[in-house]
Amino acid sequence: MQIVYNLIVLYLVGHLIWYLFREKKFWNKVCAVLVLIMFLLRLFLIK
Amino acid sequence: MVAIFALLAMILKLPIGVSLAFSALAGSLLGGEGIGLRHLIEGSFGYFDTILIIVTAMIFMKVLQASGILDTITSLLLRTFYKKKSALLLTAMFLVMFPGMITGSSTTAVLSTGALVAPVLIKMGLSKVKTAALIAMGGILGMIAPPVNILVMIMGAGVDMPYVGLTIPLLIIVVPLAIVISLWLGYRDIKIIEYEKMKAVLPPSYHKQYGFRLYLPLIVVLVLMLGQSVLPKIMPDIGIPAIFLVGSLIGLGCGRPFNFFKATQKAIKESTPILCILVGVGMFIQIMTLTGARGWIVISFLSLPSIFLYLGIATSMPLFGAVSAFGSASILGVPFILALVEKNAILTSSALSAVAGLGDLMPPTALAGIFAAQVVGEPNYFKVIRHCLMPALFELVMGVGVLILTPLLDKLI
Amino acid sequence: MKKIRSKLISSVLLLLTLVICFLSGFKFLSMQKKEDVFPTEGLTSKKMLSSYFQTLKNTWGDTEVYIYEGQEKGGNLLIQGGAHPNEPAGFITAVLLIENIQATKGKIVIIPRANNSGFTHSDPQEGNPQRYSIETSAGRRSFRYGSRLTNPIHQWPDPTLYINPAGQKLSGTESRNLNRCYPGRKNGRLTEKVAYGIMELFKKEKIDLAIDLHESAPEYPVINAIVFHENSEELAALALMELQLQGFEFSLEFSPKNLRGLSHREWGDNTQAMAILLESANASHGRLKGKTSPALILEGKDKNYVKAAKLGRLFVPYDEEGVPLKLRVARHLAAVKSILSSFEELHPEKKTEIKNMPSSNEVRMKGIGPFLHPPN
Numbered sequence: 001m002q003i004v005y006n007l008i009v010l011y012l013v014g015h016l017i018w019y020l021f022r023e024k025k026f027w028n029k030v031c032a033v034l035v036l037i038m039f040l041l042r043l044f045l046i047k
Numbered sequence: 048m049v050a051i052f053a054l055l056a057m058i059l060k061l062p063i064g065v066s067l068a069f070s071a072l073a074g075s076l077l078g079g080e081g082i083g084l085r086h087l088i089e090g091s092f093g094y095f096d097t098i099l100i101i102v103t104a105m106i107f108m109k110v111l112q113a114s115g116i117l118d119t120i121t122s123l124l125l126r127t128f129y130k131k132k133s134a135l136l137l138t139a140m141f142l143v144m145f146p147g148m149i150t151g152s153s154t155t156a157v158l159s160t161g162a163l164v165a166p167v168l169i170k171m172g173l174s175k176v177k178t179a180a181l182i183a184m185g186g187i188l189g190m191i192a193p194p195v196n197i198l199v200m201i202m203g204a205g206v207d208m209p210y211v212g213l214t215i216p217l218l219i220i221v222v223p224l225a226i227v228i229s230l231w232l233g234y235r236d237i238k239i240i241e242y243e244k245m246k247a248v249l250p251p252s253y254h255k256q257y258g259f260r261l262y263l264p265l266i267v268v269l270v271l272m273l274g275q276s277v278l279p280k281i282m283p284d285i286g287i288p289a290i291f292l293v294g295s296l297i298g299l300g301c302g303r304p305f306n307f308f309k310a311t312q313k314a315i316k317e318s319t320p321i322l323c324i325l326v327g328v329g330m331f332i333q334i335m336t337l338t339g340a341r342g343w344i345v346i347s348f349l350s351l352p353s354i355f356l357y358l359g360i361a362t363s364m365p366l367f368g369a370v371s372a373f374g375s376a377s378i379l380g381v382p383f384i385l386a387l388v389e390k391n392a393i394l395t396s397s398a399l400s401a402v403a404g405l406g407d408l409m410p411p412t413a414l415a416g417i418f419a420a421q422v423v424g425e426p427n428y429f430k431v432i433r434h435c436l437m438p439a440l441f442e443l444v445m446g447v448g449v450l451i452l453t454p455l456l457d458k459l460i
Numbered sequence: 461m462k463k464i465r466s467k468l469i470s471s472v473l474l475l476l477t478l479v480i481c482f483l484s485g486f487k488f489l490s491m492q493k494k495e496d497v498f499p500t501e502g503l504t505s506k507k508m509l510s511s512y513f514q515t516l517k518n519t520w521g522d523t524e525v526y527i528y529e530g531q532e533k534g535g536n537l538l539i540q541g542g543a544h545p546n547e548p549a550g551f552i553t554a555v556l557l558i559e560n561i562q563a564t565k566g567k568i569v570i571i572p573r574a575n576n577s578g579f580t581h582s583d584p585q586e587g588n589p590q591r592y593s594i595e596t597s598a599g600r601r602s603f604r605y606g607s608r609l610t611n612p613i614h615q616w617p618d619p620t621l622y623i624n625p626a627g628q629k630l631s632g633t634e635s636r637n638l639n640r641c642y643p644g645r646k647n648g649r650l651t652e653k654v655a656y657g658i659m660e661l662f663k664k665e666k667i668d669l670a671i672d673l674h675e676s677a678p679e680y681p682v683i684n685a686i687v688f689h690e691n692s693e694e695l696a697a698l699a700l701m702e703l704q705l706q707g708f709e710f711s712l713e714f715s716p717k718n719l720r721g722l723s724h725r726e727w728g729d730n731t732q733a734m735a736i737l738l739e740s741a742n743a744s745h746g747r748l749k750g751k752t753s754p755a756l757i758l759e760g761k762d763k764n765y766v767k768a769a770k771l772g773r774l775f776v777p778y779d780e781e782g783v784p785l786k787l788r789v790a791r792h793l794a795a796v797k798s799i800l801s802s803f804e805e806l807h808p809e810k811k812t813e814i815k816n817m818p819s820s821n822e823v824r825m826k827g828i829g830p831f832l833h834p835p836n
């Protein structure tokens with residue numbers, strides 16, 4: 001199950017980065033960054 | 048910290064989540080903890096599981112929309128209920144509550160079946176914001192209703208109370224509320240319409256084209272959710288996020304073809320500001336705990352004289368729900384149960400869960416309110432919350448009432 | 461042009477994200493390094509829990525088991541600390557024993573970090589420090605302040621609803637609470653496997669008496685307590701009398717029969733051992749705590765708790781002096797000693813004799829440091 005969830009997080013990380021580059025408003029980008037930090041840390045099993 | 052938050056959010060108009068994050072950072076600096084990067088990030092992880100549920104639920108909702116499943120079900124419900132006002136309202140309420148009942152999460156309810164009933168109610172004449180209010184309240188009641196009430200479980204874990212014998216007390220609280228609230232919000236506004244009129248607003252149904260498999264994603268999601276709470280020994284518990292994604296993937300082949308990546312991207316775009324709020328709140332709470340502000344708030348409410356204790360419960364638990372209803376149950380619910388030790392803990396925790404559940408209407412997180420607004424396409428969620436005030440008051444009165452009448456109910460049950 | 465600028469900003473933000481991840485990640489990962497423990501020469505063998513249950517090998521659930529065996533046969537005692545790594549008195553008491561004792565009769569098995577994974581992270585939104593340090597005769601030693609639960613990166617995701625091995629329904633996060641997972645599952649989640657491994661240890665080491673060391677928040681009713689399984693009722697009562705003579709107040713708590721998955725319940729039900737759990741008062745994991753810091757862990761001074769005590773909201777006395785770690789450890793040591801001597805009284809043939817056990821009075825007066833091995 002853990003692998004499945006890692007894949008889910010990986011998929012979402014991809015989409016968040018995609019969103020970060022597509023979004024035009026600066027503060028929305030910052031929002032994406034705040035969420036992305038968490039997803040990356042979990043993706044690499046750090047936190 | 049609160050002042051800095053207000054400055055950033057109201058005057059500089061930064062997104063709420065970013066404002067919260069910056070004010071948490073400022074709080075950490077002022078509290079002499081330095082930048083406290085570890086604390087800030089750690090705090091946000093308090094919502095990691097919630098965030099996964101939200102994103103996957105949003106993807107599921109987008110899939111339901113894109114594949115035409117949503118339209119089909121709206122059309123089905125409309126054909127069935129266009130002449131029956133009370134039945135429609137009560138069915139809608141139950142449908143919204145159902146996923147909440149079996150997962151204990153109001154967000155799940157609002158974003159899954161909430162999205163199903165919203166168009167029906169709107170087409171029957173209920174305003175957008177009132178529809179959203181009904182869905183939000185349905186989500187909250189579903190979260191409190193048995194069989195799964197995570198709020199009670201959290202409080203139970205804090206006082207060593209097993210999760211047993213809660214069905215009846217919780218039903219006593221939830222059933223009257225569900226009936227009263229759905230009728231209160233909808234009875235006056237919902238119009239019984241003529242068949243011809245109904246035909247005119249009927250969205251396209253894809254039932255003929257795709258047949259039964261159109262309903263498969265929804266059925267799979269509900270069966271998997273039900274399975275993990277009713278038959279936990281047989282059904283694999285893959286967790287709510289995975290359930291939503293399974294449902295979404297099945298949706299790919301069950302209706303109108305659509306681009307899954309675009310659906311996900313839409314879900315991300317719409318949910319990121321809300322996820323960001325959760326991240327910000329998480330950071331904020333971590334710093335509040337670190338500097339002792341959280342403890343100060345809890346002890347302040349606990350030091351209210353006992354006649355004001357119920358008043359304290361009625362105000363502080365929903366207010367603290369700004370953190371999340373779960374946080375409120377853990378941080379305040381447990382001390383309050385202990386303050387009421389002489390009473391039956393099962394009844395007390397059931398009643399407190401009804402009060403704490405209202406926290407999901409409390410800005411800035413206001414998960415139930417925010418997502419209900421999003422489901423109906425209302426940009427300002429405060430309008431939705433305004434319409435939730437009376438229903439919330441009903442729930443509050445019910446919760447506190449049960450709390451006060453505990454000795455009496457204890458004998459009855 | 462505008463588009464390029466936007467992409468540039470995104471790239472800078474992505475870089476910033478990576479920097480933040482790296483900096484905070486470094487801190488988070490630092491918790492994975494174990495603190496040293498220096499056993500005495502009296503140590504007979506040091507095993508891993510995986511030697512009792514193979515499956516745990518190379519997982520974060522595997523943990524050290526220190527065994528002290530006397531020349532003479534006698535009773536077999538298990539002392540478990542660190543089931544909840546945010547309850548430092550349990551862990552430190554186990555470390556003090558490992559670093560001081562010698563067995564002359566019987567066998568003493570000590571698990572200082574029962575939930576090893578729980579030591580590798582801190583609870584979100586609790587604002588806890590990662591470490592606290594104690595001054596020894598020659599230098600400081602620092603210890604991790606972990607989480608009540610297994611690290612989610614080692615056991616993920618949580619179920620929505622957790623039905624523990626004993627059949628109790630709990631909220632999903634409790635699937636990572638070792639003290640709700642007994643008697644464990646052979647093919648279960650990591651925490652359940654750890655619980656299963658500990659049950660295997662009970663069998664293979666033929667444990668007669670088991671003591672689980674905990675702490676609880678001062679607002680929690682079961683505190684400063686000896687929680688006993690019905691098989692140890694007499695033992696607990698005898699130990700209590702002895703403790704009262706020494707001036708330690710404890711309350712006796714019967715292990716509830718309907719509260720399943722806890723050590724005192726399942727150890728007692730599923731093994732031949734007498735099962736006891738000890739609680740002391742730790743302000744740093746309470747809901748009312750004020751400013752959170754290593755000092756709060758060590759000194760236990762907290763204005764909020766003083767106020768709560770005056771309001772009658774607590775189940776332990778709490779004044780401006782606080783409840784320091786040295787006192788909490790001293791209480792655990794005193795209780796272990798009294799339980800042992802009461803056990804001997806009830807079962808003279810299963811006597812365990814321990815030499816050089818730190819005296820509770822001295823720990824209370826001089827602190828923990830003098831009894832710790834200096835750092836290398």
Ligand SMILES: [Zn+2]
Binds near residue numbers: 639674
């Ligand atoms: Zn504990």
